[in-house]
Amino acid sequence: MKLEGIYFDGKSAKPLPIEATLYRDYISIYIPETVTTIRWEHNKVRKPETSGDNVILKYGEEFPFPTLQLNKHQFNAIVKQYELSHYYASGDFFRSASTPIALLMIVGGFITFAAIFYFFLVPLLISGVAEVFPRNAEISMGQAMKKNFIAGEKVDSAKTVAANKFVKNLKTGSDYPIHVTVVKNYVKNAFALPGGEIVVYSDILKDMKSYDELVALLGHEIGHVQEKHTLKTLLRNVSGYIIISLVFSDVAGIVTILVDNASQLEQLHYNRELESQADDYGYKVILMNKADPKGMEDLFKQLEGDSAATGIIPEFLQSHPKIENRIETVKERMKGEKSVVVKNDSLAYYWAELVK
Amino acid sequence: MDFTIPSAPQEARSTSVKKIIFKGKGNEFFSVYLLSIFLSIITLGVYYPWARVKILKYLYSETEFEGSNFTFHGVGKEIFIGMLKAFALLGAVFGIYILLLLYVNIFIAVLFYLVALIFIGPAAVVGSLKYRASRSSWRGIYFGYRGSYKSMFFILLKGLLLTIVTLGIYGSWFTTSLYKEILKNLRMGNLTFNYKGQGEDLFVINLVGGILSSLTLGIYFFKYQSDKYKYLAGNISLDLDGHTGKLKATTTGFGFFKLMIGNLFIILFSLGLAMPWAIIRTISFYANNSLLESTINFDEILQTESARASATGEGLLDSLDALDIQVI
Numbered sequence: 001m002k003l004e005g006i007y008f009d010g011k012s013a014k015p016l017p018i019e020a021t022l023y024r025d026y027i028s029i030y031i032p033e034t035v036t037t038i039r040w041e042h043n044k045v046r047k048p049e050t051s052g053d054n055v056i057l058k059y060g061e062e063f064p065f066p067t068l069q070l071n072k073h074q075f076n077a078i079v080k081q082y083e084l085s086h087y088y089a090s091g092d093f094f095r096s097a098s099t100p101i102a103l104l105m106i107v108g109g110f111i112t113f114a115a116i117f118y119f120f121l122v123p124l125l126i127s128g129v130a131e132v133f134p135r136n137a138e139i140s141m142g143q144a145m146k147k148n149f150i151a152g153e154k155v156d157s158a159k160t161v162a163a164n165k166f167v168k169n170l171k172t173g174s175d176y177p178i179h180v181t182v183v184k185n186y187v188k189n190a191f192a193l194p195g196g197e198i199v200v201y202s203d204i205l206k207d208m209k210s211y212d213e214l215v216a217l218l219g220h221e222i223g224h225v226q227e228k229h230t231l232k233t234l235l236r237n238v239s240g241y242i243i244i245s246l247v248f249s250d251v252a253g254i255v256t257i258l259v260d261n262a263s264q265l266e267q268l269h270y271n272r273e274l275e276s277q278a279d280d281y282g283y284k285v286i287l288m289n290k291a292d293p294k295g296m297e298d299l300f301k302q303l304e305g306d307s308a309a310t311g312i313i314p315e316f317l318q319s320h321p322k323i324e325n326r327i328e329t330v331k332e333r334m335k336g337e338k339s340v341v342v343k344n345d346s347l348a349y350y351w352a353e354l355v356k
Numbered sequence: 357m358d359f360t361i362p363s364a365p366q367e368a369r370s371t372s373v374k375k376i377i378f379k380g381k382g383n384e385f386f387s388v389y390l391l392s393i394f395l396s397i398i399t400l401g402v403y404y405p406w407a408r409v410k411i412l413k414y415l416y417s418e419t420e421f422e423g424s425n426f427t428f429h430g431v432g433k434e435i436f437i438g439m440l441k442a443f444a445l446l447g448a449v450f451g452i453y454i455l456l457l458l459y460v461n462i463f464i465a466v467l468f469y470l471v472a473l474i475f476i477g478p479a480a481v482v483g484s485l486k487y488r489a490s491r492s493s494w495r496g497i498y499f500g501y502r503g504s505y506k507s508m509f510f511i512l513l514k515g516l517l518l519t520i521v522t523l524g525i526y527g528s529w530f531t532t533s534l535y536k537e538i539l540k541n542l543r544m545g546n547l548t549f550n551y552k553g554q555g556e557d558l559f560v561i562n563l564v565g566g567i568l569s570s571l572t573l574g575i576y577f578f579k580y581q582s583d584k585y586k587y588l589a590g591n592i593s594l595d596l597d598g599h600t601g602k603l604k605a606t607t608t609g610f611g612f613f614k615l616m617i618g619n620l621f622i623i624l625f626s627l628g629l630a631m632p633w634a635i636i637r638t639i640s641f642y643a644n645n646s647l648l649e650s651t652i653n654f655d656e657i658l659q660t661e662s663a664r665a666s667a668t669g670e671g672l673l674d675s676l677d678a679l680d681i682q683v684i
Contacts, residue, residue, distance in 0.1 A: 006424075008496040013545065013657035015424070015495065051417035051425040052379055058496075064659045067496040069424065107629070110394050117397075 001078055003070050007031060007038075010064030020070060022078055022087075027057075029068065040068075042086055048075070126235045130228045135195070138231060139176070142195030146181060149199065154184040156202055162353035163200065169346040170215065171288045173281075174226045180218070182354075188303060190217055192224035194231040207302050211344075211351035212295025216282050223281025229274045279326060283333060290342040293334045300327050369599065369651040378643035380418035382633035388414045389632040405439060406432030415639065421494060422654050430491040438487070445476065474516075478509040489542060490661065500661035503541035511537050528562050529555030531588075539592060545657040546596065553591035561587055578616065579609030589646060596657060601650020607641075615641045 007018040007029060021028045027040040046058040046065075055075045057068040079087045159182040167178050176196035188204040198221045208214055224230055270278070279296075286293050304323045392407030409432045416428040449472045456465035482505050489501040515530035532555040539551040565580030589605040619634040 010496045011659050012655070013495040013497050014655040049413070049417070049427065051427060052420060054425060056425075056427060064498070065496060107390070110390065113394070113398060 003074050003078070005068055005070040008067045008069070010066045018068070020068065022082070022084060024082070024084070027068075038066075042084075045086070048087055123236065126232055129235060130232045133228075133231060135175075138228070139195030142193040142197040142230075145193050146197045146199065149193075150181060150183060156182045156184050159202065159205070159354055162350050166211075166214065166347060166350040166354065167218065169344065169350065170218065171285070172218075172222050173285060173288060174222050176225050178218075178222055178225065190221055192221040192230055194225070194228065194234070196225050198222070198225070204303075205354050208351075208355060209298055210292065210295055211347045212286070212292040213299040213302070214295075214351055214354070215286055215289055215291040215347070216296035216299045219282030219285030220278045221282075222285060223278035224270070224274070226281060227274070227277055229270055229278065233270055233274070279329065283330070287337070287339055289344065289347070290340055291344070291347075292341045293330060293339055296330045297327055297334075300330070369653070371649055371651055374422065374648045374650065374654075376643045376646060376648070377420040378418060378640050379420060380415060380636045380639060382630075382636045385414060385636050386630075386632040389635070390629075402436075405435035408432075408435060416492065419639075419643070424495045427493045428491055429493065430487075438483075442480070449473075449476070474513060475509075478505055478512050481512070482508045485538065485542075494544060495657075497545040497657050497659050498661045499542065499544045501538075501541055502543070503537060507537060525559070528559035531555075532558055535588065535591075543660065546660050547652070547654075547657050548595045550593045550595065551591055552593060553587060558584075558587060576609075578613040581612045581616075582607040582609045585612075594648075594650060594652060596652045596654075599650070599652045601648055601652045604647045604649055605645055606647060607645040611641065611645065 001021075003020045003022070005018055005020055007016045008014070009016070016031050016033055019030045019032070021030075025042050027042070027045065029038040029040065030036075031038070040057075040059050044060055048055045048057050050056075050072060051069075053072050054069050055072045057070070058065040059068070060066065075087070078084070160180065163180040163182050167180055172178050174196070178196045178198065180198045180200055182200050182202055182205070185201040186203050187201055188207075190198065190200045190204055192198050198218065200217070204217065205214070282296065283293065286296060300323055304327075388410055392403075392410050395403040396407045409428070409430050412428045412430060416426040419426045449469065452472075453465050453469045456468055482501075482503055485501040485503065489499040492499040511530075511533050515526070515533060518526040519530050532551075532553050535551040535553065539549040542549045561580070561583050565576070565583060568576040569580055585607055586605040589603045592603045594601040594603075615637060619637060622630045622634050622637075
């Protein structure tokens with residue numbers, strides 16, 4: 001069967017109408033205008049490319065290439081009929097995917113992948129990033145966040161000094177330099193920033209019965225610091241942005257967005273696992289300092305009563321794990337592990353300064 | 357072909373009007389586009405060069421002039437290698453920047469970074485123009501870009517500095533010199549191009565457009581876009597052995613309004629998923645609104661370029677040859 005088409009010799013743009021015949025080993029091209037026949041050996045013909053309604057065949061290794069333009073449908077029919085596998089057109093996979101079902105499948109696949117990516121790969125990526133995040137950068141980022149945050153708050157300088165002296169006498173078990181800032185606020189709250197910065201609201205100190213409660217509170221927050229919880233949670237909150245930033249290697253952008261997020265820090269929600277980890281760490285700090293584990297129980301109870309009264313749920317009292325469960329956990333630990341309680345005069349002294 | 361009377365060059369010929377026809381369809385392009393993006397994401401960008409080739413091959417092959425389609429001959433592998441080289445180069449620059457920042461001071465570091473970008477920028481522009489031209493053809497006739505790094509370097513340097521110093525006023529002249537440089541060095545076989553626009557004309561269009569757009573709370577903006585496009589396209593001319601042609605844009609402000617607002621809604625309401633339709637609409641819009649008035653017989657174009665544009669040893673320029681910057 002003869003195919004009508006157009007031949008370009010590669011030297012000019014002049015179109016030459018031709019008749020082409022496909023054989024198993026070659027293509028015969030007859031040019032009526034010049035009454036000549038050209039023979040294309042099949043092993044020198046490049047893979048056909050679809051172009052609109054046409055198929056484009058190029059010949060040879062050396063530039064310029066002669067080109068043959070044939071009707072796509074006629075060409076493909078012959079190729080299929082005689083099983084000329086050499087001429088199966090490439091690139092048709094993409095075009096053939098334009099039926100509605102194929103489109104739906106592509107969109108479905110895309111959404112499925114996006115979901116897997118977000119719920120599985122992103123957390124993996126985040127903990128990886130948090131692991132390799134330079135310590136100095138984490139510390140200076142935390143300091144920048146603190147500065148940003150306390151700009152809108154009243155800092156209690158006297159209590160801040162006392163709190164840091166308290167920390168100085170506390171065994172923290174942390175590699176980070178812990179620094180506390182006491183902020184005047186009627187809400188009972190405390191939260192940790194990356195790299196060792198901790199913010200404590202003055203009202204949470206007011207109703208403490210012993211310094212053991214403060215050890216429990218700081219222990220919990222130091223737990224968040226040591227396990228890089230704030231960094232990880234912040235990274236997750238801005239993960240969409242992070243991925244784009246990584247693609248464009250825009251590290252400065254990541255830091256900026258994290259600092260900008262500082263205003264929402266007191267509302268930062270950790271998940272259940274991270275809160276339990278911080279409680280575990282807090283309990284360890286209590287034991288390290290030979291403080292009374294009952295302080296942790298008292299702290300939870302105090303905050304439980306307060307949040308019931310004000311309706312404000314501080315970071316320290318997230319909805320999950322439930323506060324009753326956390327109290328239970330502390331009680332069981334106290335039963336399980338025998339703890340030695342030795343009064344620390346320095347801690348008691350600075351705590352007294354704090355609750356004055 | 358339909359309107360021209362074949363005759364020897366240099367003789368008077370009647371002017372014919374020709375159109376570029378774009379036949380791309382949203383649903384076809386959607387699968388090409390989405391699958392490409394999808395594969396690029398799951399391979400963390402490694403597939404991107406091949407995706408780019410797929411997208412460009414589709415757009416070229418759906419563009420027709422005088423009954424023949426354009427062809428993109430790029431290969432994923434060469435763009436991939438070009439990308440690796442570019443990453444290595446930019447990585448080295450960034451590395452030195454960090455070292456200077458840590459061990460010297462921020463002033464020297466930023467200075468180094470800016471100077472490095474000033475030298476790399478023109479290479480990237482010229483490299484990608486050369487690459488793209490050398491991989492594009494029509495009826496087997498290849499495009500070519502013959503501009504030098506040096507002239508592009510001075511145009512970009514002068515343009516950026518003066519645009520900053522004049523608070524943007526020089527922008528119109530900068531655009532003009534860039535168009536002139538690119539078009540005079542572009543060719544398709546022995547067909548050459550030229551840009552005849554003047555900086556001051558473009559400046560007036562930009563000034564009037566800017567003022568009226570803000571006075572009319574943006575309504576005039578679409579007319580401004582149309583005027584600007586008409587001016588830029590209308591000053592592009594073609595030449596083949598003394599026979600000339602020129603582009604003519606038939607866009608209207610309302611046309612631009614429909615295009616831009618339509619695309620905005622398409623992208624917004626599909627959360628970006630319908631991007632391919634917006635791209636097809638845009639290319640169709642420009643193709644439908646462009647005419648070519650000429651006395652050129654396009655059958656007479658002769659092959660002049662070598663397809664191996666990237667095989668010229670020009671150091672840095674060469675290493676960025678396959679860097680395919682997105683210009684479509």
